[in-house]
Amino acid sequence: xxxxxxxxxxxSAVPKRKVAPTxxxxxxxxxxxxxxxxxxxQVQLRKAKAKFSRINHIFISHLHGDHVFxxxxxxxxxxLLGRESPLHIFGPKGIQDFIMNQLRxxxxxxxxxxxxxxxxxxESVKIYEDEKVEVFTIPLQHxxxxxxxxxxxxxxxxxxxxxxxxxxxxxxxxxxENLRRGRDFKLENGELIPNxxxxxxxxxxxxxxxxxxxxxxxxxxxxxxGVDLLYHESTFLSDLQEMADRTAHSxxxxxxxxxxxxxxxxxxxxxxxxxxxxxxxxxxxAKPVFENTxxxxxxxxxxxxxxxxxx
Amino acid sequence: xxxxxxxxxxxSAVPKRKVAPTxxxxxxxxxxxxxxxxxxxQVQLRKAKAKFSRINHIFISHLHGDHVFxxxxxxxxxxLLGRESPLHIFGPKGIQDFIMNQLRxxxxxxxxxxxxxxxxxxESVKIYEDEKVEVFTIPLQHxxxxxxxxxxxxxxxxxxxxxxxxxxxxxxxxxxENLRRGRDFKLENGELIPNxxxxxxxxxxxxxxxxxxxxxxxxxxxxxxGVDLLYHESTFLSDLQEMADRTAHSxxxxxxxxxxxxxxxxxxxxxxxxxxxxxxxxxxxAKPVFENTxxxxxxxxxxxxxxxxxx
Numbered sequence: 001x002x003x004x005x006x007x008x009x010x011x012s013a014v015p016k017r018k019v020a021p022t023x024x025x026x027x028x029x030x031x032x033x034x035x036x037x038x039x040x041x042q043v044q045l046r047k048a049k050a051k052f053s054r055i056n057h058i059f060i061s062h063l064h065g066d067h068v069f070x071x072x073x074x075x076x077x078x079x080l081l082g083r084e085s086p087l088h089i090f091g092p093k094g095i096q097d098f099i100m101n102q103l104r105x106x107x108x109x110x111x112x113x114x115x116x117x118x119x120x121x122x123e124s125v126k127i128y129e130d131e132k133v134e135v136f137t138i139p140l141q142h143x144x145x146x147x148x149x150x151x152x153x154x155x156x157x158x159x160x161x162x163x164x165x166x167x168x169x170x171x172x173x174x175x176x177e178n179l180r181r182g183r184d185f186k187l188e189n190g191e192l193i194p195n196x197x198x199x200x201x202x203x204x205x206x207x208x209x210x211x212x213x214x215x216x217x218x219x220x221x222x223x224x225x226g227v228d229l230l231y232h233e234s235t236f237l238s239d240l241q242e243m244a245d246r247t248a249h250s251x252x253x254x255x256x257x258x259x260x261x262x263x264x265x266x267x268x269x270x271x272x273x274x275x276x277x278x279x280x281x282x283x284x285x286a287k288p289v290f291e292n293t294x295x296x297x298x299x300x301x302x303x304x305x306x307x308x309x310x311x
Numbered sequence: 312x313x314x315x316x317x318x319x320x321x322x323s324a325v326p327k328r329k330v331a332p333t334x335x336x337x338x339x340x341x342x343x344x345x346x347x348x349x350x351x352x353q354v355q356l357r358k359a360k361a362k363f364s365r366i367n368h369i370f371i372s373h374l375h376g377d378h379v380f381x382x383x384x385x386x387x388x389x390x391l392l393g394r395e396s397p398l399h400i401f402g403p404k405g406i407q408d409f410i411m412n413q414l415r416x417x418x419x420x421x422x423x424x425x426x427x428x429x430x431x432x433x434e435s436v437k438i439y440e441d442e443k444v445e446v447f448t449i450p451l452q453h454x455x456x457x458x459x460x461x462x463x464x465x466x467x468x469x470x471x472x473x474x475x476x477x478x479x480x481x482x483x484x485x486x487x488e489n490l491r492r493g494r495d496f497k498l499e500n501g502e503l504i505p506n507x508x509x510x511x512x513x514x515x516x517x518x519x520x521x522x523x524x525x526x527x528x529x530x531x532x533x534x535x536x537g538v539d540l541l542y543h544e545s546t547f548l549s550d551l552q553e554m555a556d557r558t559a560h561s562x563x564x565x566x567x568x569x570x571x572x573x574x575x576x577x578x579x580x581x582x583x584x585x586x587x588x589x590x591x592x593x594x595x596x597a598k599p600v601f602e603n604t605x606x607x608x609x610x611x612x613x614x615x616x617x618x619x620x621x622x
Contacts, residue, residue, distance in 0.1 A: 014388045017357045039384040040351045046328045063416050065387040069380075073350040076376040077325045098416040105374050105409040107455050144418050 002029050002153065003206040003304035005229065008044035010270035010296045012213075012235055013066055019298055020044050021066035022212055022271060024231070025055075028151055029132040034058045034074075035149060035210050041070035042077050048299055052078060053085070057128065059135070060091030061212055062146035063098060072102045079111050086113040090127055090135075092145045093120040119147055124223045138223050140214035142248045148211035150224060158182055158199035165198055206304050209264070212271050215245065216254035221262045228304045230264040231296075233271035237285050240273075252282040256289035267293040268302065313340050313464065314517040314615035316540065319355035321581035321607040323524075323546055324377055330609055331355050332377040333523055333582060335542070336366075339462055340443040345369045345385075346460060346521050352381035353388050359610055363389060364396070368439065370446070371402030372523060373457035374409060383413045390422050397424040401438055401446075403456045404431040430458055435534045449534050451525035453559045459522035461535060469493055469510035476509055517615050520575070523582050526556065527565035532573045539615045541575040542607075544582035548596050551584075563593040567600035578604040579613065 004027040009020025021038025025048060032054040034041075045052065060068050068091070078087065089095065096116040103110065117127060119137060128135035131154070138148030157180035165171050165179070170187055179185065185193045209224040212233040224230060235249035244251050250258075252269060259267035267290055269282050276282070279295050286293040315338040320331025332349025336359060343365040345352075356363065371379050379402070389398065400406065407427040414421065428438060430448060439446035442465070449459030468491035476482050476490070481498055490496065496504045520535040523544040535541060546560035555562050561569075563580060570578035578601055580593050587593070590606050597604040 014391050015354050015357075015384065017354060039381065040354065043326050043328060043351065046326075063418070065384055065417055065419075068417075069384045069387070070350065073326065073376055073380045076380070080325050094416045098413060101412045102409060105405045106376055106379075107374070108376075 005302040037071040039069040152207040153205035156202040228265040252285040256286035259290040316613040348382040350380040463518040464516035467513035539576040563596040567597035570601040
């Protein structure tokens, strides 16, 4: 288990008493990524017992209030708590001015470096990479420039088959790294031992796609193909299809169609319009199209299992 | 009873899980005034069951995050809820750009008029007046330009002494308004009946002073003299006097000295540093200086009784 999603809030538009606006915390290979940051996210992070100091990268989908109004408060609290390590913020063009203008008026002295990556591309691009994880944009279609984000573990090293290796005394410990990377082994007599005889397949890499807010936009299907977990907004049900189209949001059925066509492992719906009290109607609409659909729970934790185990 | 204060939050600096940052709702003569607006205030307003549509005037003390980061969210929610009536916002110079820049980036279309009154004076000025209520600034001394606010009912009309009036058949109903306003009545025979024989004193006017954030600043004493209720910050206790001085905050003792010297009816402390878990220590320090001191309760309602009844 190396991918863990905590849903901090999943409400749309006007904040409710009991459900916070959109924000998620994703742990991948011990990295903590914050995705969107609606008003009150820092309090939700406290409730989730998240360590602020472990958050070094924040990904904002778009500059609508229910996805970004909590960012300035979090940045300010980081300052008040004496943070020193740099904070990377990814978001639409304009996000730097949006934040820096507020910091200027509050006369804040930043104790740490704020590093902005402003996005304006309409195709998917890789925006983050380290030795274990990659992050790509998922261009969405909304009333304002919007990106979802795809988080993907990098392919892992193969596992050594120690029993098999011991059958070849010539193979030394210093050769193991090459075996893990998939290379065959050549014996001194010239015989080539195929890597598959000396190693096991590596653990499956895991992936998560966050898609909020967007109308039904099948262009994202190839980008998110086969992800283990997909969060896709479903602000409305099909009976309000016209309103969904007009406001550039999705229905539960449309979210499920995206999940089905992208052959994802599991679908979490979210960003429900406040007009719906009983959210089970979203499952009723989505499940006939894509069975493995669930509703989010506030502060719910979703450990992402490899696709085969969840479908 | 015509003055009712609801404390929506009273925390300082970094938001806590259970206590919201500074925001108060004051009802005076059926008017709803919002004072400060830390992150999450709109949710606190919902918890207090406040009608958003009745809030037409917002007073911001200063542009530190714990007093203003909830304002953009409230303004946006007003829009989403289809508000049409104008909203008046009073606050330090810069508050208009602070808000409008965020609205520009979020591509918000305002459904109602936002009217800003930017303050930059260092003496107390009247900033609001209608037929029943006046509001004045209380210039405070903090690390950034800051005003408290004084809310004061206007003098009320005198009450008719109907029994006495009936002793003078010449006095007609059309004369009552002049009597309420304190005028004497001249009989046809030239005799002057003094107003005090025909009316009773009017109900006492009530007043509330909000003072956060500030160092100990006795210059406010004449401005808030005799108010029925004073909210004064007390971020620290006297053992951290040096820190209070350095950060331009007050101790509980200093808040009580202001209350004592201004001869107020009651003092509510607030804006406590997060280092204090048990807040009763603030009362221990303040009460020997000013006995009628209380601690705030989140979502607590304080109905302001005339001074004589509370001291």
